[in-house]
Amino acid sequence: MGRVSPAQTPDEQFPVGLAAAEPLNPIDSPQQSEQPENESVGTVVVAGAANLGIAAAKLVAGLISGSAAMISEAAHSLADTITEVFLFVALRRGAQPADEEHPFGYGKEGYVWAFIAAIFTFVGGAGFSIYHGVMTIIDGEHSGDFLWSYVVLVVSFVAEGTSFLRARRQVAGESMRWGISPWRFLRLTPDTTVKAVYFEDSAALIGLILAGAGLGLTQLTGDEMWDGIASVAIGVLLFLVAMILAKSNASLLVGRAVPRQVHNLIAQDLNSIPIVVAVPTLLTMQLGPGDILVAAKVDFVDECTGADIEAASDEAERRLRARFPGIRYVFLDPTRGMAGRNHIDGGIDG
Structure with missing residues (x-):
């Protein structure tokens, strides 16, 4: 039997800790x-x-x-x-x-x-x-x-x-x-x-x-x-x-939020995911000059599966990172909401 190469070990295929928090590869460059x-x-x-x-x-x-x-x-x-x-x-x-x-x-x-x-x-x-x-x-x-x-x-x-x-x-x-x-x-x-x-x-x-x-x-x-x-x-x-x-x-x-215009664009990108019904809570924080944290409660379509939510979350991170390269962390919490009840006009008013 052939040996399993190090590249195929479970820890590397499914990283944990900070390695698992690395943002998905977007279309922008470092x-x-x-x-x-x-x-x-x-x-x-x-x-x-x-x-x-x-x-x-x-x-x-x-x-x-x-x-x-x-x-x-x-x-x-x-x-x-x-x-x-x-x-x-x-x-x-x-x-x-x-x-x-x-x-x-x-x-x-x-x-x-x-x-x-x-x-x-x-x-x-x-x-x-x-x-x-x-x-x-x-x-x-x-x-x-x-x-x-x-x-x-x-x-x-x-x-x-x-x-x-x-x-x-x-x-x-x-x-x-x-x-x-x-x-x-x-x-x-x-x-x-x-x-x-x-x-x-x-x-x-x-x-x-x-x-x-x-x-x-x-x-x-x-x-x-x-x-x-x-x-x-x-x-x-x-x-x-x-x-x-x-x-x-x-x-x-x-812990200051992002500007209101950026907040609303983030909410817009999250709402554009097909299986997203609403984003009732959207929180952002400026972690540094080039790093932003995004945390949101997201109401997904009731009939979607766990795999659908995982795929939608990955897609949401890709979209956000493509539009705003400064977004470093994206945390989405599936939660029950109401269609059309979205957290808009958050962030700082500039």
């Missing part, structure tokens, strides 16, 4: 979901490198001129640099594959690091800028030459603008793929790294304008109050950015 992640890594690296060089230049200019706004801008850029480090760690840690200890993957760990980055922006950037600005308004001390500050502001604006344009291109490209406006994409995207870079670079450009205005008014009037006010304004700006990013990451950490 490169579709990996490309945005690689683009996000590049965006973060470019932003981090730009911020590091800018922070050093601003610090030197601030020490030479004695400008509170320039010192605040140096703290701003340093905070952004450290933030980019946290975001890079978030991308790498969140991309780890699932294991038995973390069966749904490490996507939410990326949100933890991104949340820490937002808090650091608040503490390291906003707090220091507001404090330093208030002290300048109270003390009113200033010495040194303004020229170097103006030079650094111009160079910094060019560098920050380059980083911002890269983030803006990524936002424009991905929003086009989603078929929505860039602002709506920024609100709904689970990729908090590109959102963080976009908002931080936007705040950096506005901060440079504020610093320049503070320096100019101080030089024209001889009153250091304007320099201090500019520093406080930069701090308030950073505070707003930190709050926006912290709120977004906290929502994703708790």
